[in-house]
Amino acid sequence: MRTRADTSPGSTPEGGGRELTRRRVVEAAAGLLAREGREAVTTRAVAAAAGVQPPAIYRHFDDMDGLLDAVAEHGYTRFIETKRAVPTPDDPVDDLRAGWDLAVEFGLANPALYAMLYGEPRRGTDSPAHRAGMEMLHGRIRRIAAAGRLRVDEPLAAAIIHATARGAVLTWLSLPEDGRDPALLTAMRESMVTAVTTDEPAVQDPGPAGAARALRAALPQQSTLSEAEQHLLGEWLDRLAADV
Structure with a gap:
């Protein structure tokens, strides 16, 4: 036995009709929210605005939070x-x-x-x-x-x-x-x-080379990296700075 949601205009029993019904319910809820506020978005009000029976909403959404x-x-x-x-x-x-x-x-x-x-x-x-x-x-x-x-x-x-x-x-x-x-x-x-x-x-010079030169110049003043890490990063920055 079909419900009103199944036989509404423009719907079919196939997946496309189900998606149209879902969209209609969402748009109806969004419209109620915009016009009347959060408290107006109830199962009964959404069903009436969407032109479906209230149980149809819960075939598309687990609960009102899902909607x-x-x-x-x-x-x-x-x-x-x-x-x-x-x-x-x-x-x-x-x-x-x-x-x-x-x-x-x-x-x-x-x-x-x-x-x-x-x-x-x-x-x-x-x-x-x-x-x-x-x-x-x-x-x-x-x-x-x-x-x-x-x-x-x-x-x-x-x-x-x-x-x-x-x-x-x-x-x-x-x-x-x-x-x-x-x-x-x-x-x-x-x-x-x-x-x-x-x-x-x-950094005034655009691109990675200019940024690498700026960071390379500031590297000796930082203390976060170990000496070995500074050395390795310095090598990488030198290679980037030379790529012009």
């Missing part, structure tokens, strides 16, 4: 598609600013989704879209590092960028509308840029 994880993935995917559609600035620090602005704008435009994503930090963090977003962020950071303008190591830079973007969005959303000054967002973005980048390249 909310799918909504998080849906939101991340939309965000990544937006980021990919924006041209990449030539300057890597300007690219960082643009990416930060996009993340903040997405949060401000989707407050309920953002609160769910970052008020429950574990939700969706192992999803394909989230991993794609992290790869894009690390790509931006590597561009800055390759230009010799990264002030801190890459993991710390990523943490600072995330923390300032999340803090900016959640702080903005917590303020009364008449207390929301756009200067707050600009100040937080520029504080982030100052914390993770330098105004001038640490």
Whole structure:
């Protein structure tokens, strides 16, 4: 005996119809979240919005947490598609600013989704879209590092960028509308840029040869490596510095 979900318009009993039903349920839940907030996303409300019987939801998701994880993935995917559609600035620090602005704008435009994503930090963090977003962020950071303008190591830079973007969005959303000054967002973005980048390249000559020469010059002043390690690293740096 078929359920209403099996016989809804555009569906088939095959895998394609099942996927369409799943997508409809996720989009219905995402719509309820956006319009009415987290508490509105109930089994009964989602089923009514998606045009399926409530039991149909649990043929696609183990429980409501599973559905909310799918909504998080849906939101991340939309965000990544937006980021990919924006041209990449030539300057890597300007690219960082643009990416930060996009993340903040997405949060401000989707407050309920953002609160769910970052008020429950574990939700969706192992999803394909989230991993794609992290790869894009690390790509931006590597561009800055390759230009010799990264002030801190890459993991710390990523943490600072995330923390300032999340803090900016959640702080903005917590303020009364008449207390929301756009200067707050600009100040937080520029504080982030100052914390993770330098105004001038640490190494003037582009490429590994220039970086190797700079590190080779600083090597005698460090005490972390043993004498044998310093000697071996010195040989490697000499070979890189000569590769011009």
